[in-house]
Amino acid sequence: DVKVTQSSRYLVKRTGEKVFLECVQDMDHENMFWYRQDPGLGLRLIYFSYDVKMKEKGDIPEGYSVSREKKERFSLILESASTNQTSMYLCASSFQDQETQYFGPGTRLLVL
């Protein structure tokens, strides 16, 4: 079975802090994604990566950056956390030529 893990289930941070969310997949997937989930808005794509050190902006990249130094790991960075970044963050991965994405359990981030 595909396993996607996220470093934390719950996080509480202060405004202005730098926040790191980590995602690891164990199936040698080329593609990895970061989404945020907000009530009534569904999932919105922040960034995705199709290979090591490669990344592309999604629909809402402002205030975020990403890092992919190894194939299995994709990190989301909030450079200076703000209260409007309070949300559920979901990581996903997929094989290059396949469409099904596999999701991690999510990180619920609260920025005070």
Next chain:
Amino acid sequence: AQSVAQPEDQVNVAEGNPLTVKCTYSVSGNPYLFWYVQYPNRGLQFLLKYITGDNLVKGSYGFEAEFNKSQTSFHLKKPSALVSDSALYFCAVRVLGRGRRALTFGSGTRLQVQP
């Protein structure tokens, strides 16, 4: 641009009755269509997908979905609902063969199955 609409925020159904969760899409080209389910405090789980072929797609937990190209719809169905089906359901789309590999998701429909 591609988009997905889930017109119902919530669907209520009695256990044992058939259920339908609606999804319509808008893409330029041939779509890949997906349904995912999310249980409380969990990530999304894949239910089923349509790529090509038979318009009726069968998935996990007894769910199925019908691709209707003329109506641009991909409604999720189950003949007999269970209380344990209560969850948040997301429809998603991407265009076949081009564009980014990420999916575009609908806003989600909460399914409530009453005992």
